[in-house]
Amino acid sequence: MATRIPNTLTIAGVDPSGGAGVLADLKAFSALGAYGTGVITALTAQNTRGVAGVEPVSTAFVRLQLVTLFDDVRIDAAKIGMLGTAALARAVADALAAPIGAGRLPHRVVDPVMVAKSGDSLLADDAKRMLVEAILPLATMVTPNLPEAGELLRRRAPESLREMTAAAERLRRLLGDDGRRWVLIKGGHLPGDPIDLLHDGDKMIELPAARIDTPNTHGTGCTLSAAITALLPREADPIDAVRQAKHYLTEAIRRSGDLEVGSGHGPVHHFHRWWPA
DSSP states (O other): OOOSOOEEEEEEEEOTTSSSHHHHHHHHHHHTTOEEEEEEEEEEEEOSSOEEEEEEOOHHHHHHHHHHHHHHOOOSEEEEOOOOSHHHHHHHHHHHHHHHHTTOOOEEEEOOOOBOTTSOBOSOHHHHHHIIIIIGGGOSEEOOBHHHHHHHHTSOOOOSHHHHHHHHHHHHHHTOSOSSOEEEEBOTTSSSSOEEEEESSSOEEEEEOOOOOOSOOBTHHHHHHHHHHHHTTTOSSHHHHHHHHHHHHHHHHHTGGGOOOOSSSOBOOTTTTTSOO
């Protein structure tokens, strides 16, 4: 278990409302005791009600951000979020290949951001194929929700726990033969209290939680994957990192009503442990 403060990286887009993307990731990193860095892949015009526009950063500049950062800063864990285009996915994969090959980036969490909470598409069709072909093989953990799992597998979204289990097994096979790789498939789209599944190719672990009645769920996927990224360098067992991240997110959702941000799907409360109610 690491005793030094981990340096973590988010590779994602910017949500000006602060509920998702890089800004949410940096909040989660900070809340869980990790130093956060960020590489911007896209600018968005969005708020809690929807996405008005997306402006990708050039592939050359994304690559330059990554290469320059890795040249100076030790990164203990990275999260790959919104990529947007096939060219960006390829550029990120190429830039990550060198530090991964050299063993300098032991934890790579892929949050396959495809659709915003409002239903707006955030990932171009041709980028989905590149995500599967170039990014997933680099992942040590992938964290799709049910619609994203369906998109990655080119199937309909799972509609039961049994179908979630089959999807987790198929997704795990996309990650390669290395046993140190995990799939966390999130079951929040199913009715009732949500159950997530964590699978490493051998163990299939059910992670139940109580559903919280709130509209403030903007950025929950970003926050969970960022929390896992912050905790993986500190925890010897990835299962413990995921359990702690889920507990942190649950409380962030529970305390989201303390905030007054927008009139749509509001953000979760990343700093619920420190800010007064």
